[in-house]
Amino acid sequence: MQHKDKSVVARELIDYGWEFLMIKLYKEGKISLGTLSEKLELSISETIELLAEFGVESPIEYDDYLKSFDTFK
Secondary structure, eight states: OOOOOHHHHHHHHHHHHHHHHHHHHHHTTSSOHHHHHHHHTOOHHHHHHHHHHTTOOOSSOHHHHHHHHHHHO
16 A cells, blocks of 8 residues: 555545546536536546446447547548
8 A cells, every 4th residue: 555645645535526526416417528528627538438437327429429539530
């Protein structure tokens, strides 16, 4: 186990709490995928991957997202 300064651990806990709150708001339909991405400072694809890690379905499939990205190019 790595020893960390209490202030570092406190900051990490605050960050995890913010992430959890934003995902909860998204899951409840109170914020959109785009807003979630913006609040977490992630790309849409990173946000979709994060949602998958937490077992939260996104409104679009990742393959559909990639196809739309290719179309955009």
